[in-house]
Amino acid sequence: MDPHAAALVAALSAAPDSLALGRELERIRRLIADRAVSRADALETGQLASQLYDAFLVRAAELAREGSPKLPETAGPCCLAVLGSQGRREQFLATDQDNALILGDGVDEAALAAFAARLEHQLAEAGMPPCPKGIMAANSAWRRPLGDWFAAMDAAAARPDEEAVLFISLLADLRPVWGEASLAAALAERVRRRAMESSLLTRGLAREALRFGPPTLIFGHLPSGLFGLGHGSLDLKAAAVYPLVLGVKALALEAGIAAPDTLGRLAGLVAAGCMEPELAAALQDGLARVQSLRLAAQATAWSRGQTADNRLIPARLSAETLADLDAALRAAGRLSEILKHHFSLHCLT
Template sequence: MNQQTPLRARVFRGVRPPVTLPPDASVREAARVMRDERVSCILVTAAGTLTGIFTDRDLRNRVVAADLDGTTPIAQVMSPGPVSLEARASAFDAMLLMSRHNIRHLPVTRDGVLEGCITTTNLVRLQAPSAVYLVGDLHKQETAEGMAAVLRPLPELVWRLADAGLSASNIGHVVSALTDAATVRLVRLAEKALGPAPVPYAWAAAGSQGRQEQTAFSDQDNCLILDDTYDEAVHGAYFTAFTRFVCDGLNVCGYVHCPGGTMAMTPTWRLPVREWKALFRRWVEEPDPKALMLSSIFFDLRLVRGPKALFEAVQGPALERARQNRAFLAHLARHALGHQPPLGFFRHLVLERGGENANKLDLKHKGLIPIIDLARVHALAAGVAAVNTQERLDLVRERGGLSPEGAANLRDALEFIALTRVRHQARRSREGQALDNFLAPADLSPLERSYLKDAFGVVKTMQSALAHVFQVGRL
């Protein structure tokens, strides 16, 4: 893969030296410095340490619009504790961080020492795709229809990311960040329309969004964790309307309603902490087929909006309960082995039979899902809280749950299969066809087919090892 593409360039290429002022400098002085230096932000430092950032937006919204005096110290109107990035990072890392936090200025440090600041304008000069701008535009919209218009270029963005040489893993993080931004904006619009929530809540994503592995529009998988002060009789109507607003809005944006109803607007998946704990306890202690299917969904939860403590009050006990229950892990391992890679004897590819996808490979259910399932079982056995598949494999390796070679092989297999799917979907999108996960082997070069067979072979080997470790044959 080309290591010299703009998105892989060191972020320091786009950084100008820092323009700084102390916290007690006045907003008038800050405005003059911004004008004279032709910058859109001031980095606020005290004793050489970055303490805040003051931007042109802060000047408009917090000073001029609030009718504050020009002598006001910038410490009163700055954004304290800004997100920052190491100079060794890439332009992609900057783009992803700015997209996740909906910011347009990012301080850059080297070993803790302030080096400068990169802006969205700098990223444009580095030819970075417009994910940052899409996130910014999403947060400006007042309707789901407006958000859908902003997200319309998403397929083109994926093409550009792939053409820029990004990995499938990186593309998944960018696309998922956009889904997160759409979710957060809809949550805010729901609160604006319905009023503040009567009790604290945490909005969590599952599925590919939860794992930060989205590569295109997909059906939504989400749920709501409510504080234990929740009373259905008192608060139920609010959260029924609230979750309907958000889920319907996501549907308008292109993230269609989950066919299985795994959404926060379904009462089953809108529960207080105590009831979520009871659900996870039942799934672990009574691992019937339905419990295993639901475990595969809800052990991939990731917080999108709300108090971290509320989310962790459910996730923490669930992870510990799963880690300690070897019987549950064995059943989950057997469930994971239900998805076999399409590789037969003598390394021939096993294609779909019958129907519109006959003679094609199912890259999702027989390529990616087996690796995702493997990583989940090993992560739960090792007590790993991460849900992204690549992160799970790395952390399990660090804890001794997988050999360095096994983890590396699975990472490589996952990346190759996922990137093959991204390129397949990009090709179909460019041709005006509906996106799918079914690839005709004839669309691959002989070398690509060989690599794909190698990837499937890795998965089969690691599945055999999983069955042995968890003694699946004794169930």
Template sequence: MPAENVFFLPVKDFCQRNVVTCSPDQRLVEAAEIMREKNISSVVVCDGSAPIGILTDRDLRNKVIARGLDPQSLIVHSIMNAPLIVVREEDFLFEALYRMTHHNIHRVGVVDRTGKLTGIITNSDILRLQSRSPQQVMRDIEHAQDVDELKKLHRQVQELVVHLLGTGVATRDLVRTIAHLNDRLLIRLIALTREQSFPDLTDRFAFLVLGSEGRGEQTLTTDQDNAIVYADDLPPADIARLEKFSQILIDNLISIGVPPCPGGIMAKNEAWRRSLQSWTKVLDRWMGSATPENILNGSMFFDLRTLHGDESFERALKEQVAENLQRNDGFLARTAANVQRFKPPLGLFGRIKVETEGDYIGMLDVKKAGIFAITEGIKVLALEAGIFTGGTRERMHALQDAKVLGRKLVADLEASFDFLVSLRLRGQVSALKAGRDPINYIALTQLNRMETGRLRLALQEVKAFQEILGTHFQTTLFR
């Protein structure tokens, strides 16, 4: 988000709500004692609920001490600044900053429509907001010196997403930002791990990210999916060091807040840390027998992307996938049939079906409802067309260029995908704000009629796309 967009956010979302106040007829020494106890530099003076002035430590210094006055004989009203400069909760931040600049002050009060004091905002608050940018977080990641710093920065990434979601940033840009920052966190963690514990580690390997991370489509619930590939002639001593490195790296990644993969798809596990030749044999086995497990593993692996190390291994593995697809044309068809199993939850007359039991009654799993079918369906078509790079949107447009998908279909699918991802992010942010772990569910009661209508259209688009997949790959043969 451009830094200037910060100034078009409402004051109510960023002002300090716990404002310390005093009355105008209160003894000055009592107000000063409150400031000392609270370790604050000002108190707002209120007549009832209406703010009428402000008392600052500067007033105490310049109006009392410098003049040699006896503070015991004074009341707040005699030296406070009045009237208090205020902004309304609905005003933009630039209005608050303008009033500070115009009146040469450092803070303004915040009032509701009735004039009641509801908060205060300072120039320091606004400066901190300007620092809450992807660029600043990126710089902080680059300069992090240990795992504890990266843990704090991982939380800052989540806080940044919560902040950006309410600023009008396009969903695709927000997802790209999340993915890029998560990449930088992991890259920095790898660098620190190598520098501090494995300076002798071989360079003849690649650390791969898979699945949504490989596509650059992470959201706030994304766990880790990664693997390692290394040279076939790597000496046993180097392989042992690589094993130890991967275990410490993944444990550190978990400690900074990135959840482990429930299915164990992590480089610390031997099954996901192999030589190039061993990975070639695994791909042959997966794609030679399209069992549900092999389809799942293969689909995850096909999104591989090198995050660190020798990129030639990635190219070799993708060439192996291409060769296998030519020999095993039924693998993609069975994968497409698997995509069709995730039917959009639409009932009679387009009614959206939600969970009726368990922890998520009345809620919808947005990923299972439509996101999975789009990402996996597009991936299958892309693999058939020889497209092995990019995320879902890039693959859609590459398929359009290749005349596999029509322009209108791509436009409708992309709009549906963006809307579903935006709902997923919205539900995750809502959970974070409530102090819960982010999830893929959203309550339909959180949507207005327009949003519910858009959701219904998106799910109908997913259903139509699945039918296209079925016709294209003749999936009825596998039922």
């Protein structure tokens, strides 16, 4: 970790309240934006940002615990885990609260419900908005005893409809940040085993990846200017990030690979002989290129006081940047074709 980031972690751990925590959050965002300006490696930036957001969440949890008098000093047998891009260590500036709470035996559930509500308030007061889909420990659906998580997981695997597939997909990215990590490890292992046992589940995840994807190429090239995209915007997350991330996740879960992050999943697929090194390298390169574009777009929006999102206007890109976008979309398209064949999803085209 570079010295600036290490200093940030130290400051986060000493923040006395949510307002101080909010000031440190702005420093985190500034560091991420500065790395975009200096064209630092986007995948490394995502990993670094996730470390800092982890430290931010840990301190928020400690402050929430201190304000919950019914909670024991040790916080009891529970684990706060992150999900989604934070769980995969692929986070930049467009952040909200994506977390879950896993409860162990003998915990006062009412006290932990109050703790989760305080945590949501602490994070929001510090500048981290609630998840618009309610994927937070403050929501009882994402705060359960371990046995209840197991039951929900088993039910989802038994009937893997779209809602169940999305539920499993989120849990597959789960990563512990505070509390009893063994609880998260037990849930992650249950996810891994159920995914290996249910071909319908991994097929459903692959089908979800195919719902997204790049625009149709014209004469083998990315459409730009007068050829399709014009002055409209392109959602980078939908066009390339989701197809790559979800596609790799589907293949990794089918193979029983436990890594919660895309790079770890690619490495695991190669090590298990389930993917050629050349393909894994091409997919990693495509992910790196699109993440670099996302990082730059979010940093530009943030510096202008706008909401950081995942959209850009291809017609305004330089030839070099457009080439990066083209390569990223081609990687996503290549993986989509592999998923169609591997999971027999040709009927979706």
